[in-house]
Structure formats: C-alpha cells, structure tokens
Amino acid sequence: EVQLLQSGAEMKEPGHSLKISCEVSGYSFAVYWLAWVRQTPGTGLELVGVINPTDSTVIYSPSFQGHVTMSVAKSVDTAYLQWTSLRTSDSGTYFCARLWPTSIDSYYFDFWGQGTLVTVSS
Amino acid sequence: EVVMTQSPDTLSVSPGEGATLSCRASQNVRSNVAWYQQKPGQAPRLLIYGASVRATNVPVRFRGSGSGTEFTLAITSLQPADFAVYFCLQYNTWPPRAFGQGTKVEVK
Secondary structure, X not given: OOEEEEOOOEEXXXXXXXXXXXXXXXXXHHXXXXXXXXXXXXXXXXEEEEEEOOOOEEEEOOOOXXXXXXXXXXXXXXXXXXXXXXXXHHOEEEEEEEEEEEEOOEEEEEEEOOOEEEEEOO | OOOEEEEOOEEEEOOOOOEEEEEEEOXXXXXXXXXXXXXXXXXXXXXEEOOOEEOOOOOOOEEEEEEOOEEXXXXXXXXXXXOOEEEXXXXXXXXXXXXXXXXXXXXX
C-alpha cells in the first residue's frame, strides 16, 4: 500500500527556519517524482515544486523559487521542504504528493500525504 | 500559462440527486485532466484521470468527460460521503501546476 506520511503541524515566528518531511512507503522511492503543494483559503492549491528523488533535480514554481528548498534522503525514503526565514505569507497546509507519469511530459498526482499545517505568526 | 476555471463555486444538492461540475481550460489540454475530491482536514483523493478514467476503487457514480478545453464531472445519486470539495487539475504541461479553484458540493 502506497503511503506518504508527513511530519506534524508547526507554529513558528517570522524569520525562523523550518524543515518539514514526507516519508513514503509501499513503492520504490527513487522511481517517481514527488511534489509539494500548498493550500490556503485564499489561493487554493498551488504547486511549490517537484523533485526527482533519483538525482535530486528540482523545479520550483516561480513564486516559491529562492524562498524554499526541496531535498530528499534516499536512505530513509523521505522528502523535505525547508525555509531559512519564514514569512507570515508562508502559512498554509503543505501536502506532498507522488507524480504518476502518463507520458514523457504528462504527470498527475495520484497519492497524497495527509498534510502539514504551517502557521507563521508573531 | 494555462488557467483552469471551475463552475459553479458552490452546488447545493439533495442526497440522492445528481450533480454536474464543470472545469474550463484557457487553452487546449487534450485529455490531460484529473479530478480530485477533498473533505475537510483531509488530503485530496484522486477520482478521475485522463478526463474520463476512474481511479482505483472510485464508485461508478462518478463519471468524467470532455477534452480540449471543456470538462465535466458528473455524480449520480449523491451519497452522504460525496459532499465535499472537488478540484480539477490540468497536467498537459510540466510540471502540473494549474488547479481549478474548487467546487463545493453541499447538502441542500
């Protein structure tokens, strides 16, 4: 059974750092791209970026580029999303999701983690 | 950049009735559309991919259709578990980033 298990809710002050995780099981970690998706009441679902666990190739969405870092640890089948200096606008629920390929350039999200609520407030 | 627009924002339906949700793409995305169901506090659940293919264990009362720019998710005979928010996603471009804003299906 494919499962993506995310780390728990976080409450941080602006300017602080944070690293959240997504541990996968039930399939070969290195085979499928993974994504991070943010959800907020105001903007809905937004793709943060995608990462290839095989070689750590990352593609960030423009609005997140330079502000977050995606990484993986293949030894523990885990993906990470981190910030060095949080902003209040980073608040939201962050989901990791597996990408299923239908062709060389068409992928949809098939399995999702349960979400990590990040609250940034002073 | 492709924009996905869903309608309506909210749909009020009585249990047992049917519901039709729409998703329009700002440009041709062929059949590369997926539909997701999300309940409060939960992750999205894949319902439909390839515009019309039901995902594993999805009941037959969920039916997706369309291609190009116009897509529909039809739910026949709504069950209590079906009241939720539904999102469409286009994945014709890489990486897939165009979600619709969601349609909330609520009890009338």
